[in-house]
Amino acid sequence: MNELFPIYVKLAQIQTLLVGAGPVGLEKLQAMLTNSPNANIHLVAERIDEEVRAFVRGKDTIRTSERAFADTDIEGIDLIVLATNNPTLNAHIRKLATKNNVLLNVADKPDLCDFYLGSVVRKGNLKIGISTNGKSPTIAKRLKEFLHELLPDEIDETLDLMSQLRDEMKGDMKEKIQALNKHTKTILETKRYDSPN
Structure with missing residues (x-):
């Protein structure tokens, strides 16, 4: 049974630490920045791959430190993502994260993770x-x-129209929810029946 609680995090409003800057580190960076282009990320790695360096070039919210991880790197951090193949370092940072109440993700190590990407x-x-x-x-x-x-590619237009409709509606919250539910049910049914077989 999947007991994970799904949330969407505003990475531009918190501080993220990414340890590791090889191919896996690049994959994690791309995932974070594709979804949150203004994410505040401190990247720490003993060696930063050229592809990673090129990817972060010109991005003001990304800070890089080409050196070994230091315990002080966790200070002021809200979220940690590990992309290292160093089990000893991963275990050490796991202990630091737990002690400091910082959520942690470790690439390819579900048992060490507080959350998944x-x-x-x-x-x-x-x-x-x-x-x-x-x-x-x-x-x-x-x-x-x-x-x-x-x-459908038009889904964003539909979202804009629904947002506008919600802003223009009168009545209490319960009435608005009922009206919006009725309206969206019609939209989805129309899309389903109009789809080609």
Whole structure:
């Protein structure tokens, strides 16, 4: 049973530490910045790959430190992502994160994680997170591709119209919710029946 609680974090409003700057570190950076282009990230690694260096070039909210991790790197940090292949370092940072109440993600080590970086379907303002509870990132990736194709490109226009409608509606919250539920049910039914077989 998947007991994870899904949340969407405003990475531009918190401080994230990423340890490791190889191919996995690049993948984590890309995931974070694709979803939160203004994320505040401190990248620490003994060696920063040239691809990582090129990816962060010109990004003002990314700070890099090409050196070994220091315990003081955790100060003022809200979230940690580890992309190292050093089990000893990972275990050490796990202890620091627990002691300092900082949430931690360790690449490919579900048992060390407080949270997972799931696959994300994104079309304009719509984001759908997919979690397999750490069991199969490959399945999550396939579902992401499927849902991306399934969702109409016009979904963002629909979201804008719904936002405008919500702002213009009168009445109490319960009445608004009932009206919006009725309206969106009609939209989804129309899309489903109009779809080609």
